[in-house]
Each structure stands twice: as C-alpha cells, then as structure tokens.
Amino acid sequence: MVNRMDAATSPWTKHYPASVSSDLTGPHPTMLAAWNEHVATRPRDAAVHYFDATLTFADIDRAADALAVALHHNGVTAGERVAIYLQNDPQWLVALLAAWKLRAVPVAVNPMLRAHELLHILSDSGATALVCLGELYESVVADIRPRTSLHTVVTTHPLDMTPDATMPAAIDSQVPPPRVFPDTSDWRSLMGEFRDRRPAPTEPDAHDIASLTYTSGTTGRSKGAMNLHSAMVHSSTVYTRWWDLRHEQDVIIGLAPVFHITGLVAGFGVHIISGAPLVLMHRFDAETTLRAIEQRRGTFMIGACTAFIALTNHPSLHRVDVSSLTKTPSGGAPVSRALVDRIRAASGWTLRGAYGMTETTSPTHLGPPHADPPTDLDSGALSVGVPVPGARIRIVDPVDGRDLEPGEAGEIVVAGPMVVPGYWQLPDESAHAIRDGWLHTGDLGKMTEDGWLFVVDRIKDLINAGGYKVVPRDVEDVLYRHPAVREASVVGVPDEYRGETVKAFVSLVPGATVGEDELIAFCRDRMAAYKYPRSVVVLDELPKNASGKLLRRELRRG
Secondary structure, X not given: OHHHOEHHHOXXXXXXXXXXXXXXXXXXXXXXXXXXXXXXXXXXXXXXXXXXXXXXXXXXXXXXXXXXXXXXXXXXXOOOEEEEEOOEOHHHHHHHHHHHHOOOEEEEOOOOOOHHHHHHHHHHHOOOEEEEEHHHHHHHHHHHHXXXXXXXXXXXXXXOOOOOOOOOHHHHOOOOOOOOOOOOEEHHHHHHHOOOXXXXXXXXXXXXXXXXXXXXXXXXXOOEEEEEHHHHHHHHHHHHHHOOOOOOXXXXXXXXXXXXXXXXXXXXXXXXXXXOOEEEOXXXXXXXXXXXXXXXXXXXXXEOHHHHHHHHOOHHHHHOOOOOOOEEEEOOOOOOHHHXXXXXXXXXOOEEEXXXXXXXXXXXXXXXXXXXXXXXXXOOOEOOEEEOOOOEEEEEOOOOOOEOOOOOOEEEEEEOOOOOOOEOOOHHHHHHHEEOOEEEEEEEEEEOOOOOEEEEEEHHHOEEEOOEEEOHHXXXXXXXXXXXXXXXXXXXXXXXXXXXXEEEEEEXXXXXXXXXXXXXXHHHOOOOOOOOOOEEEEOOOOOEOOOOOEOHHHHHHO
C-alpha cells in the first residue's frame, strides 16, 4: 500500500531537490544547540534586520542571557511556562531563547487575542511569566492578571532593542509611545540591570517542549500542541535543505506571524538552523514588506496565499525590485492553479505548496521547487506537494478507518518525527487525535501513486446539497478564475429544499466591479448544476485569523 510507505522506501523521493536525502536528520539535538553554534562561530554576523537596524548573533544572545537571568531572578525555573505575547519583534526571538536557556517552556500567544481568549491560554498553560508589548498589557493583560498564575510580567516597546530604527509611517502610526508600568518589569530596565550576566549553563533535552503552540481554534477551543525540540529541529532542517538555504547567500523575510507554527518554524527555526539573516517587520504591511524584500534582497518567504494576494495587488509592487525573492512556499491553505498563475504574472514569484499543521510542527508535505505540481482532474485542486523526509502518510476512510487506494479521497493521517506527542494536559483529546502514533488531521485528501497530495478540504466543511457532496474548494477555485475576484470563501447554509445550499463570499481586486448575478453565471457555466453558488456576497475583506486562514465559521455566522 503506497499510502503506508515512508520517504525512505517511497517513489516520491524522486521529486526531492538534490540537497535533500530521504534519511535527512537535523544537525543538532535541540534548537538551542543550533543557536549556540552560530553565536560561537559567527557572533558579529547579522542575525536580525528590523526596519533599518541590524542586530548580530552576539546582540541577540546577550539580550537572551540577560532576560534568562532576570526571569530566573524573579522565580522562573525549569519546566515553568513563559508566555510570549508580542508581534514579529526581535524581543520574540530573545524571549524564546531565554526560555530555552532556563529549560522553561515558551508559550506562543497570538497578539490579536483579547481578554477571554488570552485568559484561556494563560490558564490552560499555567504560565507564570509573560513577556508582552506594553500596549497589550494596558489594554488586555492588566484586567485579567489577577485571575492568572502570573508572578512575572515583562513589558516592552517595539523599538526597545533598536531605539534608533525608523519605522515606516503605516506601522509607526499604530504604535503608541513607550510606557513604564508600576506592576511590571520594564524591558530596558532589565537589560540594564542584568547586562552581561549569564544564566547557569544548561541544555534542553531533545524531548523537551520547544514551544507550546496553540491551535488556531477553527474547529473548537484552542489546544496547546507540545512541539518538541527534536520535531522543531527536524522541520526547520527540512525547510532549510528543501530550499537550499545558506547564510552566505540567503535572506529570510519573516512574513508569517511567529506565534503561529509556520512563522515559528519557517521563520525563527529556519533562521536558527541555516544562520541566514531574518527580516522582521513588527506586523504585516504590504508596502513595508515589498520595500524590505528590495532593501534586504530577500530570497525566501513563506506566507498564506492571502498575504501573497495582498502583496501582488499593492500598487507599490511595480515600483520595487522583488526579483531576488525566488523561494516562495505558501502554507495555510491549498492554492489554486489560477491564483498561482495570477501571482506569477504579477510578481514573477512561483508559489509552491506547503502542507502541515500545528500538530505536525509545520510541514509534512512540500512542493519541490523545481517541479510544477500536478492538478487533480476531478476537483481541479493543485497538489500541495509530496511527503517530506521522515513523514509517513495514509489516506483512510473517515468512517471505518480502512486504508484507501491511491486516488481515492479520505482523511489524511500522518506519522513521523514532526508529530507532537499530544496536547497540553488533555489526555483524552490527545488519544483521540493521535492513535498509535498516527495523527488524524481532519483534512480530506487524496494521493497519487508517486506521492503527490491533493488536499480537498476540511471534512467538516463539506456541503451536503440535496444529497450531493460539494467541496468548497472546488467552487472557490472557479471563482478565482474570474479576473475581478481577489479572495473567495464558500460555505454551506441551511436550505429548506436542498438541506444545504452553496453560498459564496468574495472580495474584489482594487478598482474592480462585478455583480452577484455575473459571478453566479460565471460559476454555473463552469461546474455541475449542484455545485455552483446560489448566492454571492461581496465584502471589502473576508474574515481571517492571524495566520491568514480564511474563517468559514465567521461567514456561516453572518
């Protein structure tokens, strides 16, 4: 059964880039060990570019040492959870390293979360320390702090590590001035007080938690996935080798938010394994990103397709040179052929698929840089790639769990060194999701004989229209062919006659106009009668989570 094969014995290895072997292993047992090698051998090399400022490996490491000593001085010990509630700032990397230096557990927190959502994560993780932006402390944390286990809060400003940096106006206008709070520790004060002090030497174990990363909560309450050091080393090495990233030639554009597993692994992780400098920009802004690609000659960038859409629709695209960016995987959701072609025509970038989950520490599948991915003849879906080294893949019947043949659609089930051991303090949910080492993803897909995976959709998102099963992605892919459509999302809504019917939501490219009837007719001419949307709603923006995934649940509620 091809679906049970692992990469070492499977036909898909013929699609691997020359720099990737089927028995690929990481060069270090932990992420901290990888970091320490760069500090020892290349201390003065650029580690992070932040707007027009640059921080070296030595700069970052000195700050991480100081923060680790400060946290320990305030009672943080091995095994305790340190929550990180920041944007894509250098302090995020410093806090991550500081936690590792104490063998504490970093907890990645989405900076868009509000009080009740943050309270859930802080309570669930039992975090005793928090590093956060001052503006988030004032607006969110202060009110809920008495209901948490926090004994230490460190507040910081986006420019605390780069006071002379100049932020672009679009970002600077949304950043309040620095503030010092009487019941928190100020970052700048801590850096001064603990400057040049180092924590007691320690080394995390390969099976220690490198990050407690909370699921996006698209199908229920957010759960803490225990991403191990060994898994993060493996996945970061996979990205590094797959795209042949080297510190002498590459620059990583940190587009994806680093609290999310994609940004954490394909941003910080790849930076730490490869040693290539990382460009951080506080938060996503299309013009700032385009300017950074040109200024820093960025070569590698991963992001959701929605981010690539925003970049290629921005009027500044044609005023900057982005030709250096040649390594562009896209994760979060499969992309259509029409969208890939549109982005290539606008920018020259060739998107390649990437498939994975928080529970798989990012990628289980990647699109080979040198090979054009095939299109599924039945659904029109573009393949997200082939299994990466170490990944074992099955496609199973979602009802009875039996293995399906190549080409048959079923639930994607994965195993390998990237799969988490479970969810934090949720043994029943862990046992349900991970059975005998196999993670049941909840995604519907099919795989060819030689390993190309097509992700059809989330099983729970299938629409039952009068007994016919409609895959939302099929309808979305057709909508993306219309030149006026920028983004599309399709859901099932109650219908008295059909049980459910198909409803589409779209946003338009700047300056475009199109009516509901035209879009319905466009789809009706290109797909079966039971599939095309019976209604289309045009919105200025479609709802997304912070990692760029379109949120169908919000559209259903609306």
